[in-house]
Amino acid sequence: MAGGATFSDAKPTPILKDELDIVIPTIRNLDFLEMWRPYFEPYHLIIVQDGDPSRTVRVPDGFDYELFNRNDINRILGPKASCISFKDSACRCFGYLVSKKKYIFTIDDDCFVAKDPSGKEINALEQHVKNLLNPSTPLFFNTLYDPYREGADFVRGYPFSLREGVPTAVSHGLWLNIPDYDAPTQLAKPLERNTRFVDAVLTIPKGTLFPMCGMNLAFNRQLIGPAMYFGLMGDGQPIGRYDDMWAGWCMKVICDHLGYGVKTGLPYIWHSKASNPFVNLKKEYNGIFWQEELIPFFQSAVLTKECTTVQKCYLELSKQVKAKLGKIDPYFLKLADAMVTWVEAWDELNGSGENSSNLTNDPEK
């Protein structure tokens, strides 16, 4: 359909292709990449292989990738590898650590390209990049959602001094088909599918926590990377399926403190299959109890003025975890130590980030 005088093209333009890595945790062959080929092929993939390192994970031809298995993680991090979870998708955060790029997009290997209501394929990566390059508005709610989007703006009564927004650190995308429910909800509503396409991106207001899902997530690694630690989950731990939640709560408290924004909404991906609710219940069991104390903890967490970098914020938070959550279960003492190890590993591979609080992204309004 494209006329000779236009720039339109069947292939999507790979935005920020030298500044973004795609991180994929997996235990299986990555055939799901075939569907993403037109969107992901120009980018570098970081594949974090979970489970048995002797198993071969097949990656379709033509993709530019690095693959790290448990042996690689142990070799690269040495004793600090203890902070990286095993047999849980929490291991994905190792990919954030070894990336050298400014932006990360992470996606699960059971997520496929979704279609919008017109039947057009959704370029999830492109929408995440748009979300990250445009500012956020955490200080006042805009009723027409993202004011920077085409066809929208700030509505009457929105203070002019807040219209520049703040740099966006995180873009949280959603899922059509299988919704991200916990085991009890999965058990109660085994047939529920998400069919509602909500055409909106919005900033989660300052001071408000949300459940961050790691299935379809992008972030500015330079702004917030050291806070994107997915915790200790899976093998040898009393909890699973709270990796992304933990990262989301820590990250949100730190973004609120440092003045960064977090968005949720578009883009959608197609989530193909529900995980086993009985297995999930076993993993989530402790988390379901613990989150009742974790939420008030994060809602009331205060970071001091001295916390001027993400690392300093994160270390301060780890101290508060130790002091206030250790009484729930000794697991949190171990987790607090792992948070410190994570930051040490981050600094070892990426520098101490003393300047990271001065970094801002480059809002394209």
Added chain:
Amino acid sequence: MAGGATFSDAKPTPILKDELDIVIPTIRNLDFLEMWRPYFEPYHLIIVQDGDPSRTVRVPDGFDYELFNRNDINRILGPKASCISFKDSACRCFGYLVSKKKYIFTIDDDCFVAKDPSGKEINALEQHVKNLLNPSTPLFFNTLYDPYREGADFVRGYPFSLREGVPTAVSHGLWLNIPDYDAPTQLAKPLERNTRFVDAVLTIPKGTLFPMCGMNLAFNRQLIGPAMYFGLMGDGQPIGRYDDMWAGWCMKVICDHLGYGVKTGLPYIWHSKASNPFVNLKKEYNGIFWQEELIPFFQSAVLTKECTTVQKCYLELSKQVKAKLGKIDPYFLKLADAMVTWVEAWDELNGSGENSSNLTNDPEK
């Protein structure tokens, strides 16, 4: 199409028809009601005629209505009529005062029935009632939006203790076609139209302020009525077009304090014509400056434990307005007094509301 054995009918079912009044401020004939006839005819209308009371406002046949002009307002309220604005749609709050119903829906006379993307007419009133009868979730953000909606639920990581939600006090609907922009934005984007149908209802989180527009708004009068004062605007006042904003900021602070919820999103109405941006600029001029101080004031306003009813909250807020905003302009001293007069008028017509904090709506999950 309806079979004999079904209850389906071309006419919408009038939900809560004996418990809801529709309040319409106007200066002209209400021909716009023709389009709303199937939706509004079963309900009682309270028409607040602004401007010259000797002018006749024609109401299409078949509607059940009361009409109040300025003479009526003066007669009913006596000296307290001073708190009701003149020559500004802020006068609509007089309708809230004289209603005897539990719920209010207020709509502007340039708003018509919108269509959803499938071309189906949107029953705005029905959606508002749904929003008001279902609980709100201000304490934690749900990424799939309204968890009580069909096909949705609370996502993984949402604390179970918060899933009952809180009573909903306010339902803020949106507008297709002409967006609710301020004069500077209208001037900069004269041709912008809102064409994006966002299929979502969401709770504005606790602690977050938003710009509440009075064009398409419903609320639980029993829960929050005395806080829905639209201030002193228009004739004789240095400001206009901030009536709904003022009410929204006061209302939100009080809802947050008393534990009530505020929703925004669906339903859409079709907003037919843009008001004159030059006239609007004149009205808004002071407000554009003042809101820069009003927002921090409301963001930091704290109500004490003694504020157990909406009236007590509102009187406490009026004191803080006088003490902290009086220095911006003497207008705020007058406004603070009018806030007190409004509550006195409310109590005179409706009782003191000593029990109103015990009222809850009846969530239909």
